[in-house]
Amino acid sequence: MEKDHQKNQVPKELLVPIKDKENDSEKISGPSRTFMQDARRTFFKNKMAMFCVILLAVIVVFSIIGPGMNEHGLDDQDLSRAKMPPHAPVLENISWLGFDGTLKDEFKGDNVEQATQKAISRYDNQEEFIDIKVLSEGDGSNNSAEVKATYHVYEAKDMSDQYFWLGTDTLGRDQWTRLWLGTRVSLIIALVAAAIDLVIGVAYGGISAYYGGRVDNVMQRILEILVGIPNLVVILLMILVLQPGIISIIIALTITGWIGMARIVRGEVLKLKNQEFVLAARTLGTTNGKIIRKHLVPNISGIIIINTMFTIPSAIFFEAFLSFIGLGMVPPDASLGTLINTGFDNIRQYPYLLVYPAVLISVIMIAFNLIGDGLRDAFDPKMHK
Structure with missing residues (x-):
């Protein structure tokens, strides 16, 4: 037993004492990540959301270059090749x-x-x-x-050497060209809706909540009046003044489309405006506008981004619905709504006129919703690992 004990003993010269330093216990072994870095890392791990980002990027690129990818121009119309x-x-x-x-x-x-x-x-x-x-x-x-x-x-029709990749519509126009033109219009309307949300909705809700009192009371009463006006009624009023088209849709979105964002921002600012960092900024003499821009809005940026991503598919569907019932874009102007309307009228005999625009608008809306879900998870601290 004594021999075994001696074998297991470690030579004293190998035992080097560790010098205890005062700051060793608080030393960080690696660089810390900010909240935005954690959010970005979580979002990049979401494979479905990243796939949708790539898919939407491809759709955006095709909406730009797609109409010029074949020899059939925008005004290339020939009734002899209708419904090919x-x-x-x-x-x-x-x-x-x-x-x-x-x-x-x-x-x-x-x-x-x-x-x-x-x-x-x-x-x-x-x-x-x-x-x-x-x-x-x-x-x-x-x-x-x-x-x-x-x-x-x-x-x-002796046209064996001609190619229409997605066929032609009722007037003999190339469906490939019109499909991507319609996608471009729908995406423009969606981006305008997002911009309106970011500019008007965030500013209105932030100002209303931050100043509070009589200012908040008056601004919220105005908001309640606008909430009571359906978007469809606004569109009908716009048609009485203007012609149906993209201008009428944008004006309708400008009047009522930002209300949801304003309410969300107001609720978040009400929770933050009495926090210590806001009181400290006031004590240091920071102006109200700078406090809203530099302190409050960045702290609710996650909610703003997520709500914006859910606003975009709603705007696309809103435009498609209006064009489908004849209150939005008017032929010969193309949008996904007008293409679906044309396809619906010919669904039994020429189903391809409906299938391609319907599939594309479905893919766009699902992709934006999945990206919104990914962003919601990314900005949730509980999801960060």
Whole structure:
């Protein structure tokens, strides 16, 4: 036992005492991160939010360069090529993708001949350019015959060498060009709505809460009056004065679109204005405007950013809804709402006119909402690790 004990003993020359320094206990082993650095780190970890940021960046780029990516200009209109289906190079060889330049539909009749005749009549009697596939022979009683017709419209119109990537609309205009033009208009309206929220809403709510008293009382009564006016009524009043279009929509958003932001900012400023850092700034003689700009607004920047991100899809949907019911953008001007309206009128025979703008506006709205969710988590201190 004594031998084992001696083996386990450490030589004294290896035992070096540690010198205790006065500030060692308070020394930080690594650089500390600010709240914004933590928020940015949390947001970058959100894979879905980052994917949506990249997706929206691609959509913005295409809204800028998309209309000029083919030879069909903005005013390129020809009724002889109206309602042409999508026809894209390379992809035309994969029929199930729907870019082969054909129109497909199913027709029923008492017998195969009758169903076939309906298909031929539907496609302008261009029998030599129609492929018929019999789906059901029918028995002449309750079960009717059914055929599937494939109309090679580009060949019928001697346009096999022309390509319309997303087809053409009812006036023969290229849908690819108009889709990205419409996206550009919708994004401009969304950005204007966000700017209105940031400028008018933040300023109004901040001033109302900070000064309080009679100022807050008067400003909130004005706000309650504006809340009672629906956006649709404001748009109708704008149409009486102005023509339907982007100006009317922007004015309507300017009148009522910032109210939600103003209320949120007011509530946050009311919680912060009696905090010690604000009282200290007042004691040092800082002006009221500087206190709002330099102290209060930065401390509620997270709430402002998140609410702005949720405002953008609401503005896009607002414009699309107005254009859909004929109170927003008016043809020939393009927006996602007008394209959806045109597609809805032709949904049974030409569904591609509706599918592409509807999918694009859905992707934009979902992406902005997911980014808003990511920002909300990023600015929540509980989510920081």
